[in-house]
Amino acid sequence: MKPSNNNLKQADVKTSRYLTFSLGAESYGIPVLNVREIIRLCPITPVPRMPGHIKGVINLRGTVIAVLDLRAKFQLSSIQQGERACIIVVQIKGHSGQNTHMGAIVDAVEEVVHLSAADIEPTPDFGGAPDTHFIFGVATIRGGVKTLLNIEKIFLEDGAIVLPAISKSKNTSETQQPELKS
C-alpha cells in the first residue's frame, strides 16, 4: 500500500483531467497536462539494438522524438495496429531536468475525463510487490476501470513492465503481481 499512497500524494491533485486511451481491452489514463498532442500513426524509423519497447524515432516537425510501444512496454501481445492507433506525444522532465518530448503508441484514444481526488483510489495491493510504482491510482468511470499512469516513470525507465491484468472488478486482481523487467 505504501508506494501507491505515496504516488497518490505525489501526483498533484490539481491534475484532475486525464486523457484515457486503450490498449486492447484495457483502459489507461494519463494527466492531460503532460499531453502535448496526439498524432496519427506515422512511419517510424526503427533504431537498431534497442529494447523492443522502443519502437524508434519519428520526425515531429523537425524534432526527432523517441516513440515507445506501450504494448511492448507492458508486455501485452503485439497486434497489427488498426485505423484508430495513434501516437500520444507527451512532455516530461527528463533526467537532466530539461523538458523532453516522447511519443507512445496506443491502440486508440478514448476521451478526456474529469476526475476529482475522491474518484481516484490508490493502487490495489497486488500482493506486496513494489512494482506498481508506475501506477498511481485507479478510477472507475461509468463502470469501467481506468488505470492512471505515472508517465514519468513509464517513459524514463528502461525495460518492459509487466502489468497486472486489471479486470473490471479490482478485487480479483489481488493474485497477480506486477513485475518490472529490465
Added chain:
Amino acid sequence: MTPHATNAFKFSKASELLGQMGEEMAFLVPDLDSGLLPINGIVMDLEELAEAGAPASFSAAINVARQWLNGILDGTGKFTADSIQKFNEWHEWVSGLLAALEEGEAVPDAPAAWGMALKSAGAATQAAAPSASVESVIGEDSQGSEPAILLNLSEDLDLLREFHSESLELLQNIEQGLLVLEEKPKDSTTINSIFRAFHTFKGGAGFLHLDAMRDLAHELESLLDAVRRSELQITSGIIDLVLAGADALKKFTREIGAQLQDPGCHGPIIVPTSQLIRRLKAALKGEVEVKCAPELVAQVPVVPVVEAVPPPATPVSPSVPSPKPPVVAVPSMDPPPAAVVQPAPIKQGSEKNEAAPLPATAKETSGSGAASSFVKLDTSKLDNLVDLVGELVIAQSMVVQNPDVSKINSLALARALRQLSRITTELQRNAMSLRMVPIRGTFNKMSRLVRDLAAHQQKQVQLELAGEDTELDRNIVEKLGDALVHMIRNSVDHGIELPADRVAQGKAPQGTVRLSASHQRGGIVIRIEDDGRGLNRDRILAKALERGLIKPNADLTDSEIYSLIFLPGFSTAEKITDVSGRGVGMDVVQRNIENLRGSIETHSVLGEGTTFTILLPLTLAIIDGLLVGIGEDRYIIPTLSVRESFRPRPGMVTTVHERGEIVSVRGRQTPLLRLGQYLGSSHRATTPEEGIIVVVESGDAARGLLVDELIGKQEVVIKSLGETFQGQNLLAGAAVLGDGWVGLILDVDTLVKLPNPQRVPKPAAPTLN
C-alpha cells in the same frame, strides 16, 4: 565655460567654506576618523562651487584635496599625522591662492608633490619632497589590508552577469593587444584599444561599486594613457606590468563568475592589488614626471604651461589660448575643453578626470570600430534558427518533389519554385555561416600561453600562427581551446629544448611552435608542429612497458607507438613540471577531440620535431553524409570518415578462422562488418559481391562495412536523439531526410572499434519486431 566664469565665482562663499574647514581641521587627530566627514562635506561644497565656475587653479586645488580624501576614504578611513600635515599645508596654500585670485595677483606656486605640479617649481622640489605625494599616502594607508569587494548579488545580479561576460571579452582583447604591442610597440590602434578596454572596465566596475577593480583598472588606464600620449615608452617591463594587472582583474572577474554561478559561496573577493597599484604608479611617475611634467599640469593657470600642452586629439577650444587666467577651469562634463585642460590624471581619479580622455578616443573608436560591428546573441536562439532553416529546406524540397505539384504544367510555377529553391539554399548557407567564427581568438590565447611558458622555463620559443581566419563552428572552437592548450604546453614543455641544448645540436637557439589551421578533406585541419626534440620511440616503448600499457615483445608500428602517448596515465617527462608531465592531458585531449567527431594523428622525427594533426568537422550542426541502404532501412555515414566505397570482386573477401571476414583493398587487409547483420536489418545482398563495401576509418583503425546500396550523398542537419538513446554509442544522431523520414547517423568510431562482430554477444533484448 564662459569667459565670465571667473566673475561669477563667489569668493566670499569660497573663503567662508575654507574658514569652516580650518576650524574642522583643528580637531583632527592622527589615527582617528573624527573630522573626516565634516571635511568631506566641506570639500564637496567646494567642489560644487568650483563646478559652478572657478579659476582653474582653484579647481585644481580642490581636486587635489578630493583625491587625498578619496585615498583616505578608500583606505583606512583615518587620518595620519602625515595626511593632517598635508591638509594643513593645503589649507594654508588654498587660502593664499584665494586671496591672490581675489586681488588679481600672481598665483602662488603649489607644492610640486601634490600632483598639480608647477613648471617653475620644477623637478627639484619634487625630487626633494620626501614622501608627501598623494600616491604614497594612499599606498601607505591601504598597505595593511587589501581592499575587498563584495557583490550585491540580490540587486545587481543581471548587471553583474553582464559585467562579467563583458569583462572576459575585454580582458581577452587586452591580452591580445598587449601581445601585439610586444612586437609593434608603436601601434597606436592597439594602444588605443587597450586603453579603451581598461576605460570601459573601469566604468563598469565603478558603476557596480567594485572599487578594488575600478582602482586597479584606473591605474592601468592611466599608464596606457601616458603611453597613448607618447609620454611613456612601451618596454617589456611595462607590458609585463599591464599583463599582471590584467591578470589580477581576471582573477576578480573569475571570482565574480564563480559567485554568479553559485550564490552559495557569496563572500568578499580579495585579490591583492595594492602592490600592483604601487608598481603602476611608480612606472607612471618614474618616466612621466621627469620627462613630461609640463604636460601633466594643464590645470595650473600659468599661460605658458597651458601652451605647453601638446596638441591633443580634439580641436583646442578657442577659449584656451585667450589671455590671462585661461578660463578653462570648469571641470564639468563639457567634453572637448575638458580633454584639453584635464589630461587624464596620473593622480587618483575623480569622475571628472575620468571623463576627460573619452572625447579624444571617441573619434578613433568610430574609425576602427566601423569595420565590423557585432550583435551579441543567445546561442540557443541561433541554434533554433539554424534548425528551422534546416526544416525549411526539407519542406521546400518536399514541395518541389511532390508528385502532384510536378504534374502541374505551368511555367510560372516552375519559375517560382526555382526562385524558392534558390532563396532557401542561400538562406541555409547564411544561417550556417552565422555559427561559424574564425579560430583567431583561440589561437591568440596560445600566444600568451607560449610566451609565459617560455619565460618560465627559460626557453626561447616563437609561436607562428597561420590560418587564423579559418572559420569553424563556434561550438567546436569553444571546446577545442582546452585541447590546444594541453598540446601547446606539451610542445613547449617536452618538445622544445633549452637554448644551450639546441645550439649544441646545431639548431637555432630559438625554438618554433607552429600552429596552423586550414580547410582540408571537407573538414578543418589543425596542425601543431614544433622543431624540438621529437618523440623518442624507445623511451615511449619503455615507459609503456613499465606502466603495463603494452605487452613485452608487442610489435608496434611507429604510429601505434606514438598513439601510446594518448593513453591515460602516460607521461615520459622525467621531471614533472607544473605545466605538463603529470600524465593527464593527452588522454583528455584525445577524448575532447573525439567528442568533436575529430581525430588526431601524430608524426615525429627524433631530433627534428613533432607534428600533431587534428582533423575536425566544419561544424557540429551539419555533416556531409553518405546515405546507405540496408534492406528496408537507411543509415547515414559521415563522409568525413569514409575512405572509399566499392563493389567487391569475387575473391576480395576472405574468411579468417571461419569467423572474421577480411577484405583486401590494394594490399591492405581490413576487417569486414556485415552492417545489416549487426544492426538487425535483413540484407538484400546475400554475398559481399552483391553489396557495396564502404571503408570507414577513425584514427588509425579502419573497417569495411557491407551495405546493400549507396543511395546518395547529402548534407544533413544533425538532431539529437534525446535522452532515450543516451546510453548507446552506436548512433551519433539523427537527421530528417528530404522525404521527411528520419535517418540515423552511425557513429563510425564505435563501429570501427567493435571487436570482431562474430564474437559480439547478441543483444539481450530483441532488436526489432
